[in-house]
Amino acid sequence: MSTKPFPFRYYIVTPQFPESAVTNPMNEFLASVERRAYRIAYIATGNREEALDIVQDAMFKLAQRYADRGAEEWGPLFQRILQSRIRDWYRRARARTVWQRIRSSKEEDGGDPMDRLPGPATGEPSKLLGEQGAIDRLDEILHSLPLRQQQVFLLRLWEGLDVRDTARAMGCSEGSVKTHYSRAVHRVRELLEEHWP
Amino acid sequence: MTDDQKRFLEQIRNRLDESSANLDADTLARLRECRKQALAGEPASADSTLRSWYRSLTGIGSLGERLPVAAYLLGSVAVVSVAGWLLLSRPAELQDLSALGNLDLLSAAEEPEFYEQLDFYLWMEHENEG
Numbered sequence: 001m002s003t004k005p006f007p008f009r010y011y012i013v014t015p016q017f018p019e020s021a022v023t024n025p026m027n028e029f030l031a032s033v034e035r036r037a038y039r040i041a042y043i044a045t046g047n048r049e050e051a052l053d054i055v056q057d058a059m060f061k062l063a064q065r066y067a068d069r070g071a072e073e074w075g076p077l078f079q080r081i082l083q084s085r086i087r088d089w090y091r092r093a094r095a096r097t098v099w100q101r102i103r104s105s106k107e108e109d110g111g112d113p114m115d116r117l118p119g120p121a122t123g124e125p126s127k128l129l130g131e132q133g134a135i136d137r138l139d140e141i142l143h144s145l146p147l148r149q150q151q152v153f154l155l156r157l158w159e160g161l162d163v164r165d166t167a168r169a170m171g172c173s174e175g176s177v178k179t180h181y182s183r184a185v186h187r188v189r190e191l192l193e194e195h196w197p
Numbered sequence: 198m199t200d201d202q203k204r205f206l207e208q209i210r211n212r213l214d215e216s217s218a219n220l221d222a223d224t225l226a227r228l229r230e231c232r233k234q235a236l237a238g239e240p241a242s243a244d245s246t247l248r249s250w251y252r253s254l255t256g257i258g259s260l261g262e263r264l265p266v267a268a269y270l271l272g273s274v275a276v277v278s279v280a281g282w283l284l285l286s287r288p289a290e291l292q293d294l295s296a297l298g299n300l301d302l303l304s305a306a307e308e309p310e311f312y313e314q315l316d317f318y319l320w321m322e323h324e325n326e327g
Binding site: 024026027030031034035036038039048052053054055056057059060061062063064134135138139154157158185188189192193 | 202205206209210212213214215216217218220224225227228231232234235236238239240241
C-alpha cells in the first residue's frame with residue numbers, strides 16, 4: 001500500500017485539547033477533522049443531531065478498527081467511513097420518507113389552516129442577509145444536490161481530493177466522479193450566481 | 198476551467214472554510230463529546246437508527262421532549278396488550294356462543310319482532326292443528 005500522505009487540508013485543530021493531542025495521536029487527528037466532517041454531514045442531512053451521530057460513528061469506527069494503521073492512512077479511511085455513513089443515512093431516510101408522507105397527509109386533514117401557510121422565504125440574497133445568510137444559502141443549495149453530486153463536490157473542492165482518491169472514498173469509478181463533479185459545479189453556479197456577485 | 202469559474206469556486210471554498218471555523222460553542226462542545234465517546238469505544242450507531250426513526254415520526258429530538266411521548270406510546274402499548282389478553286383469555290364456550298349464537302339472528306331476513314313473538318306463532322299453529 002502506498003505511504004503517500006493524503007492530500008487533505010487538515011489545518012483546523014481544536015485548541016481545547018492540547019494535553020490529549022500530545023499524548024494521543026488519534027485524538028489529535030480526530031480533533032483536526034471533526035469540524036469539517038460535521039459540516040459535510042450537516043450539509044448531507046440538514047440536521048444537527050443526525051450529523052453529530054454520523055461523525056461520532058465514523059470516529060468510533062476509525063478508532064476501533066484502524067488505530068493500528070499508519071497515521072497517514074487515517075485521512076482517506078476516515079473520509080471513506082464518513083461517506084459510507086452518510087450513504088447509509090440516505091438509505092434510511094428514504095424509508096423514513098414514507099412515514100413522513102403518511103404523517104403529513106394526516107396532519108393536512110385537520111388543524112389550523114394558518115399552520116399550513118408557507119414560512120418566510122429562505123432564498124434572500126447574501127447581500128441582504130450577510131455572512132451567515134450566504135453560508136445558509138450555500139448549505140441549502142448543496143443540500144438540494146443529489147447525494148453523489150454533493151459528495152463529489154465537497155470532496156473535490158473542499159477536501160482537495162484528486163479524482164482517484166475521490167473515487168476511492170465514494171466507492172465509484174473515476175469517470176463517475178468526473179461526471180458528477182461537472183454537473184455539481186454547473187448546478188451550484190446556476191443556483192448561486194444570482195445571489196453571489 | 199475559466200478564471201471566472203476558478204474565482205467562483207474559490208469563493209465557495211472560502212465560505213465553507215469560514216463555516217467550519219466559526220461553528221457555535223455548543224456544536225463544538227458536542228463534537229468534543231462525540232470524540233471522547235468514540236475514543237472510549239462508544240458508537241453512536243447502536244441507537245442512532247432508532248433515534249432517527251423517532252425524530253422523523255415525532256419531529257422532536259431532545260430527551261425532555263421525548264419522555265412524555267415515550268410515556269404515551271408505552272401506555273398505549275400496555276392498554277392494547279391488556280385488551281388483547283382479556284379477549285383471548287375468555288372461556289372458549291363463551292367465545293363460541295357469542296360468535297355462533299347470534300349468527301342466525303344476524304343473518305336472517307325476518308324482522309326482529311318475528312322472533313320476539315315466536316311463541317305466539319307456535320301456539321297459534323298448534324291451535325290450528327288442534
